[in-house]
Amino acid sequence: MGVMARFLITSALPYINGIKHLGNLVGSMLPADVHARYRRMQGHEVLFICATDEHGTPAELAAAEAGQSVRAYCDDQHEIQKAACAGFHLSFDHFGRTSHPLNHARTQHFAEALERAGLIEERVTAQVYSVDDGRFLPDRYVEGTCPVCGYEDARGDQCDNCGSLLDPVQLKNPRSKISGSTNIEIRDTAHLFLRQPLMEARVRDWVDASTQWPHLARSIAFKWLDEGLQDRSITRDLSWGIKVTQDGAPRPGFDSKVFYVWFDAPIGYIGATEEWAAATGQDWQRWWRTDQGADDVTYVQFMGKDNVAFHTVSFPVTLFGSGEPWKAVDRLKAFNWLTWYGGKFSTSGKRGIFMDQALELLPGDYWRWYLLANAPESSDAAFTLEGFQSAVNADLANVFGNFVNRITRFAATKMEGRVPGGGAPGPLEQALAARLADGIAALTAHHDAMDFRKAAAETRALWVAGNEYLQEAAPWSAIKTDPERAAVVVRTGLNLVTLFARLAAPFIPDTAQRVLDAMAVPAEGRGWPGADDASLLDTLPPGHAFEPPPVLFAKIEDTQVTAWAEQFGGGG
């Protein structure tokens, strides 16, 4: 065991608008959970934070469709997402909300700090105002005729016909998408702009020094910086969101405006940590402020590829621009997309499985294993029900589940449910120990590198090594002629059961816990094993009592796959 370290781990924030699909899950929250569990098992101090991202126009639209107030809608959806995350055993230390008062205050704090640093500018801009709706209309609430090609259903930000990028005020014959009203005026209104170019050199130096990032992340960040950062509006004409303040009081002229969601969402990482601190009595600053003890924290972020620029450039502009000593990301892991049979997951198109639906079919561990063993790390990856079935049946049921079952049942029947003593390890056990040492070292390296597919493959390979050993050692034969030898093999096999559960715990935590409970392994025996630990095959004391766990994984039948394909649009 190495020296204790501290890890702050965040997952990209799921948007509040509806429950997430399996692609969203494997794109940040799930791998972040695996890494958090792995670091905890190593004995490190871990703080794992996530939250729902609740502001912006999509939330307003969805609430209106649901016939709810935005607040009530977000309250409901937050609980739904929280429950789904729990079903997948996501071990957040806190699952917060960007709409929480603490995040409001933190966002206002950042805006004021940025203004003091000369990075905020108030400008008057022309915006589309709907008289009948009594409000300014954000980009996606306006439609009209494209000034370039004459297409009549151009959106406020872009014409789908000719591809031109538009400003909503350019549209001819504009109409409100909310009410359909054409009673539209162009009015001047003030907004706050973040002067990002002033921070460009600072961010560039930091990216340049961030050698632990993957190549892709660095190249994305440099591309943004090379193209030049723009002054960016950080406020919007909406009622749902974080109010704009100045010196702690409502900012004059901004009573009908809020911060733009992209500005307050990443601050939600900090806000959610403050929620955690308030709920537990802990100190949040030692995780986020380098002047308050966070200088020894390793901050790891998980996100989809589309989010890299925000995490490597936009959010750092906010953090560094404040002039305050905030902790910034050290390591990051970005994912490509999980596709549904090569296409997009789609709610309306009835394509793909969403988190709540998945849990109705099978427990979280089944999904965790397949999703992580096939995580979209180097490129997009396809989710198929056939692949899922194959992974569950072959890896979980046949290789791991059956291994646990075959040796524990044998021991229960022939050894009276206790770990047998006597005998001494022979050549087979020595070869097995050497194989385990190599495998654990490789697996540990893969977890350190956050290579999830490789970690899953190595975990599986170790399970296979266990089956090979049993096949070769054949305790069912030995017990007839050489009881001492049988005792050694069974004892070794039972120790393998506990070892395999520990090694698999980051991936399938619920199952691992059930196995370790059944084997009556004490809490101190459940950490991450060291590759050089010579006692791994002889940890359970002779005479130790256990119960064979019930069958761990049920196989997925062809008829189930057929039914699910029908229900969720499988087969491509």
Place this chain on the structure above:
RNA sequence: GGCUGGGUAGCUCAGCUGGUUAGAGCGCACGACUCAUAAUCGUGAGGUCGAGAGUUCAAGUCUCUCCCCCGCCA
């Protein structure tokens, strides 16, 4: 149009700074075993590594051109 990443056995993918007969899992065929969820273990068949050219004693692995696929940005 610009930029990542990818195009390797039927399928899903490994192949680091170039070096013996190109690897794994799944699937398939055959065999072994019987403790176990008809599970497990072993053996085998299967690929001109997207196309072409170049560098090199030697290229899936480097260079150039071209063709496809997902995505991001415009």
